[in-house]
Amino acid sequence: MSTQAPSIHIQGSISIAENRLIETLDMDIKAGTWSCLLGASGVGKSTLLHLIAGLTEHIRFEGSLTTNDRLPLEGRIAYMAQTDLLLPWLSILDNVLIGQRLRGEPIQQNRAETLLEALGLQNHRHQYPSQLSGGQRQRAALARTLMEERDIILLDEPFSALDAGTRAQMQELSAQWLKGKTVLHVTHDPGEAARLGEQIFLLQAHRLQTLDVPALSIPRPVDDPQTLACQGRLLRILREVAG
């Protein structure tokens, strides 16, 4: 099922309804690494995610979107959003299985239960999303994402609604479980980018900038001086961009 996680290369321009969002984009997302994408609101970060995910009905893209293994992106992507997107009428277990149901594949209940157990949700598998805390729900969403066994993971601010402690936990858990996959993570939080980014991009009006990252492997400790320095540097850059 799982092939080698590919690198993704995007070159071109992106517009929405005659409105040019990004001009001459040239982005290299390295294979099997965690890339963070920072930028002000409305600059086109989510649009870029949608483009890679193939949700392109409102997007006009002129250019090329390729992988190093020349295989199509379709069917190789899993997606986590800011909200957990759990379906309220399904139990946690059924939510984890929704991908297989939607594709009409055989249901691998054992695998889903193993994943839930590994993420500490075994006692919640028959409960409904409304019975879980925000952190537990986002862990369930992670289990659903892992169940997909995809090479490319797109994250659209998935931890931004969590409290600081739970967020740090989720960052570590995700980094551990998504190791070896090609991750593109849209975030507003310089601290998050400093902890998780093996590549950090800054998207500004019409252009993309690649920033330096600390040498430590991810997830970097929250109190590591290099990581904190990186966080400060990122915040300063974001502060300058905001004008």
Next chain:
Amino acid sequence: MKQLLRIMLSVLLILLAWQALVIWGELPHFILPSPLKVVTTLWESRVLIASHAWVTTQEILLGLLIGTVLGALTAVWLSQSSVVRYLVKPVLILTQALPVFALAPLFTLWLGYGMASKILVAVLIIYFPVASSFFDGLMQTPQGWMHMGRVMGATPKRLLWHIQIPAALPSFASGLRLAAVYAPIGAVIGEWVGASQGLGYLMLLANGRAKIDLMFAALFVLALLTLLLHYAVGRFCDVLVEKYRP
């Protein structure tokens, strides 16, 4: 329990006022019978009223079932294709522009005096609220779920079945609630236009023969049926909304 007590109290108040009006207003019983007289008639004619009530109940339930199924199927059909929406939606609105009162005699002409014409009137009244509210729900599936489903590689049919329809069930419930109130109206309109059975028929018959106490007794049973249906459907809808609310 408290609410039930409150309802019973207000019903009792109305009955007392009614009885007082009859006694001190010196109204003849063929204009306004006393509640006591109505209760007596209700008991004495219980077999007659029950047999007519059974006919009306069947018309209401069948009308509700058929109208709801047709409305729901139409909503799903409309939601799946913009071409269908473009062509069929005006027809749907046109069915609302035609007053069912005006069509009822035609149904009696076509389908006869039996149950079918009454069921059809009920179906026509119920169809639109169910179809339009369910359709609205189907068109408003939260975008995040649709995106997730598509990224997961769902076929349109499975996306509809596993996400769009469940997510639209609360909207469907609000249409169904309306339908439960309308269904008895439809059945009785059908009976008024031409019938040989049913509570609506019994009321007209009693009215024509100045048996106002019997008319009131039939009206009382009709109101009771409507309330029961409203309550039962309401509880069912509460469960739907509770479970499927985003």
